[in-house]
Amino acid sequence: MTALIDKAFFQELSGQDPREVCRRAVCTYDDTERSYALTVWGEQCTIHPHQARIEYVPAGRAPFHPYLELLMIHYLLRAQAIEPTQAWVSEKDLPGGATFFRGPHEIPTSLITGRFNDDVDSFKNRCKHLMGTPLDLADAAFSFTIAPRVPVAILYWAGDDDFPAESKILYDRSIAEPFALDVIYALAVGICERVGSSNG
Numbered sequence: 001m002t003a004l005i006d007k008a009f010f011q012e013l014s015g016q017d018p019r020e021v022c023r024r025a026v027c028t029y030d031d032t033e034r035s036y037a038l039t040v041w042g043e044q045c046t047i048h049p050h051q052a053r054i055e056y057v058p059a060g061r062a063p064f065h066p067y068l069e070l071l072m073i074h075y076l077l078r079a080q081a082i083e084p085t086q087a088w089v090s091e092k093d094l095p096g097g098a099t100f101f102r103g104p105h106e107i108p109t110s111l112i113t114g115r116f117n118d119d120v121d122s123f124k125n126r127c128k129h130l131m132g133t134p135l136d137l138a139d140a141a142f143s144f145t146i147a148p149r150v151p152v153a154i155l156y157w158a159g160d161d162d163f164p165a166e167s168k169i170l171y172d173r174s175i176a177e178p179f180a181l182d183v184i185y186a187l188a189v190g191i192c193e194r195v196g197s198s199n200g
Contacts, residue, residue, distance in 0.1 A: 004066040007052050009073045014049035016077070025079040026148035040064065040072055041146055041194070042131045047072060068146075068190035071183065075147045078178040084151050088170040091184060100181045107188045111196035112167040118158040126195060127154065138168075146187065150175065154195060 013021070018029035018036070027038040036047045041064070044057035054069055056062075063069065091101045101107060116123045120140050127134075132142030138155035145151055151172050159165040169188050179187075 005070055005073055009077065010049045010052040013073060013076055021076055024081045025076050027076065036076060038072060038076065039148065040068065041144065045072060047076060065190040065193045067186035071187045071190060074179060074183045075150065079149050080178050082174055082177065084149065084172040085174050087173040088153055089173050090168065090170055091188065094176045094181065096181055101185065105185050107169060108192045109167040109169065111192040112156065113165040115196045116156065118165050120156065120158050123156045130195065152191060154191065
């Protein structure tokens with residue numbers, strides 16, 4: 001389940017002061033289990049840094065995309081105790097983003113447009129199922145709290161005779177403070193996969 005996560009990140013997390021991690025990341029720590037409880041996309045996850053393991057509550061639920069699990073660890077390691085700016089930006093508005101987010105790092109929003117095929121109501125229903133909050137943007141848009149300090153917005157436009165359907169992910173401008181661009185890419189892929197999936 002955690003094959004994509006280098007064990008060095010778990011080791012780094014195991015060496016951090018849990019009180020400081022909880023203060024920065026808005027999570028809790030179990031001294032007996034030596035584990036962190038973190039809410040990810042509205043669901044409870046337990047991260048065991050000393051065992052390099054992630055569990056889900058309730059036990060047995062399908063895990064998130066591996067890239068979202070990677071985000072969990074980087075979030076606990078790097079989150080800063082700063083409030084979101086409430087300013088939405090695209091990945092290409094981030095420092096270095098215009099160069100990074102293309103080619104192999106292009107955000108796969110086609111996973112979203114390919115599923116909904118111009119059906120705005122189906123997109124809305126999927127986002128409501130995933131606990132999104134409606135926004136007055138695009139043909140339909142919803143905001144999500146992926147982790148306590150990681151809000152994102154997902155926008156959708158239906159296609160017409162001139163333009164195909166389009167989807168876009170926006171991020172709070174503060175995301176550039178704790179996360180490298182490759183971590184933001186992992187977050188975006190995990191989002192596209194979950195919204196575009198018929199599961200979960």
